Amino acid sequence: MLETLSTSLLVLLIISVVLVLFFEFINGFHDTANAVATVIYTKTLPPRTAVVLSGVLNFAGVFFGGIGVAIGIINLLPTDALLQDDVWLGMAMVLAMLCSAIVWNFGTWYLGIPSSSSHTLIGAILGVGIAYSGVGGVNWSKASEVGLSLLLSPLIGLSLAAILMTLLRKTVRNQKIFEAPDGDNPPPAWIRAILILTCSGVSFSHGSNDGQKGVGLLMLVLIGILPAHYALNPANSVQDYQKAFATFEEKIEIIARDYPKATFEPIAEERKKLNTLLAKEKLELSERKEIRKSVIKIEKKLKESYKKEPTLEKKVKPVLASFKKETTDFAPTWVIVAIALSLGIGTMVGWRRIVVTIGEKIGKQHLTYAQGASAELIATMTIGFSSFIYSLPVSTTHILSSGVAGTMISTNGVKNLQPATVRSIALAWLLTLPVSIGLSMIFFNIFRFVLT
Known part of the structure; x- marks a missing residue:
C-alpha cells in the first residue's frame, strides 16, 4: 500500500x-x-x-x-x-x-x-x-x-x-x-x-x-x-458491498410502497450508479471514490426528503446506517x-x-x-x-x-x-x-x- x-x-x-x-x-x-x-x-x-x-x-x-x-x-x-x-x-x-x-x-x-x-x-x-x-x-x-x-x-x-x-x-x-x-x-x-x-x-x-x-x-x-484502501471499508470485500447494497435496495423498495412515487426519485440516479459500479468483481481506485461519493449524496438527498415526509426518517435512517457501516462508516x-x-x-x-x-x-x-x-x-x-x-x-x-x-x-x-x-x-x-x-x-x- x-x-x-x-x-x-x-x-x-x-x-x-x-x-x-x-x-x-x-x-x-x-x-x-x-x-x-x-x-x-x-x-x-x-x-x-x-x-x-x-x-x-x-x-x-x-x-x-x-x-x-x-x-x-x-x-x-x-x-x-x-x-x-x-x-x-x-x-x-x-x-x-x-x-x-x-x-x-x-x-x-x-x-x-x-x-x-x-x-x-x-x-x-x-x-x-x-x-x-x-x-x-x-x-x-x-x-x-x-x-x-x-x-x-x-x-x-x-x-x-x-x-x-x-x-x-x-x-x-x-x-x-x-x-x-x-x-x-x-x-x-x-x-x-x-x-x-x-x-x-x-x-x-x-x-x-x-x-x-x-x-x-x-x-x-x-x-x-x-x-x-480507505475510501471504502477495507475489512470488507466487493461481495460484502454488493450484499449490503442488495439489502439496502430491498428494504428501500418495501418502504417506498407507503409513499408517493416521487419521494425516492432524488436518489434514483445515485442508486443506479451504485448498481452499475457494484456489479463488478474488482473495483478501481476511481470507482471506490465514486461509490463513497454516491453513498454520501444519497444520505444528503434523503435528509431533504425527510423534511417533506416526517415519518420517512425513522424508517430509512437505520437502513441507510446499516449500508454505510459496511461501506463508508468505519475506522x-x-x-x-x-x-x-x-x-x-x-x-x-x-x-x-x-x-x-x-x-x-x-x-x-x-x-x-x-x-x-x-x-x-x-x-x-x-x-x-x-x-x-x-x-x-x-x-x-x-x-x-x-x-x-x-x-x-x-x-x-x-x-x-x-x-x-x-x-x-x-x-x-x-x-x-x-x-x-x-x-x-x-x-x-x-x-x-x-x-x-
Whole structure:
C-alpha cells in the first residue's frame, strides 16, 4: 500500500499523521485536566494517581466509545474535497485544519484558559470548507447540529450542576460533603468513592467523545492520501458491498410502497450508479471514490426528503446506517488505538495549568466535595448522552468548568465567582469559533499555494 506512494506523498502522510496525534496529545492535557481537577483539589487522590487513572479511562473511552462522533467530523467537510484527483488540495485542507486547531489549543493551554478543543476543531473544519468552496461548500445541516450542541451543553452543565447542588443541600443531612478539604487529609472513604467514580466517568466519557474527533481527523488523512484502501471499508470485500447494497435496495423498495412515487426519485440516479459500479468483481481506485461519493449524496438527498415526509426518517435512517457501516462508516482498530494512546498519554502531561484554573480561579471559595462531585456527575451524563445517544461532539472543558461555576452560584450567587477568570473563559468561548475559522482559512490558502 505505502510502496505505491511517491516520496512527497509519503512524507505528507507521515507529517499529517504526526499532527493528528499531536492534536490529540494536546487535547489530552488541555481538556482532561478538567476531569482530575476536582479529585485533586478535594484531596481525594494525589495528582499523579489522578492523571494516570484519567489517562487509562480516556484510552478506554476512545477504544469502546464507537465512531459515531468521528463520522460526524468526517461529514462536516465538503463531499468531494478529499475524493478528487488533486490529493494535494485535499491535504491542504487537512493540514490547515490541524495547524489552526493546534495553534489555538496550545495558546489557550499556555495561558491556563479552559478552552474548547471541540469548538476549535469545528471552527477549523468550517474555515477550510468556506475557503475551499465558499459558504455553500459547508455541510450546514450537520454544522448547525454540532453548533447547537456546543452552544447548549455548557448552559446545561451550569444549570443542572446548580440544581443538583441545591437538591443535595435540601436532602443530604451529612454536612461533611459541603465542606472544603481539611488540610492534606483525604475525605471520608464514601466521599472519596463518589469523587473517584465521577472523575472516572468524566474521563471515560471524554475519551468516548473527544477521542472520536481524533479518529475522525486521522480517517480524513487516510481517505485523502490512501483512497484506494480507505475510501471504502477495507475489512470488507466487493461481495460484502454488493450484499449490503442488495439489502439496502430491498428494504428501500418495501418502504417506498407507503409513499408517493416521487419521494425516492432524488436518489434514483445515485442508486443506479451504485448498481452499475457494484456489479463488478474488482473495483478501481476511481470507482471506490465514486461509490463513497454516491453513498454520501444519497444520505444528503434523503435528509431533504425527510423534511417533506416526517415519518420517512425513522424508517430509512437505520437502513441507510446499516449500508454505510459496511461501506463508508468505519475506522480500523489501529487508528482507534493510536488516538487512544495519544489522548491517554497527553492526559498525564501538562495538566497542571488548567487544573489550577478550575480548582482555584473560578470560584472565590475552595471547591467542596459536593461541588466537585456535582460538576463531574453532570459532565459525565451530558457528554455520555452526546456520545452514545446523539453522536454529537461537545466540549468537556465548557461543560465541566460551567458546572463548577454553577455549583459556586448555587452556594452564594454570582458574587461567588471570580470575575476575571469568568471573563477570560467567556472571551475564549466567544472567540474560539471565529478565530479558528479565520486561522484555518489563512492556513488553507498558504498550504494551497505551497502544495498545489
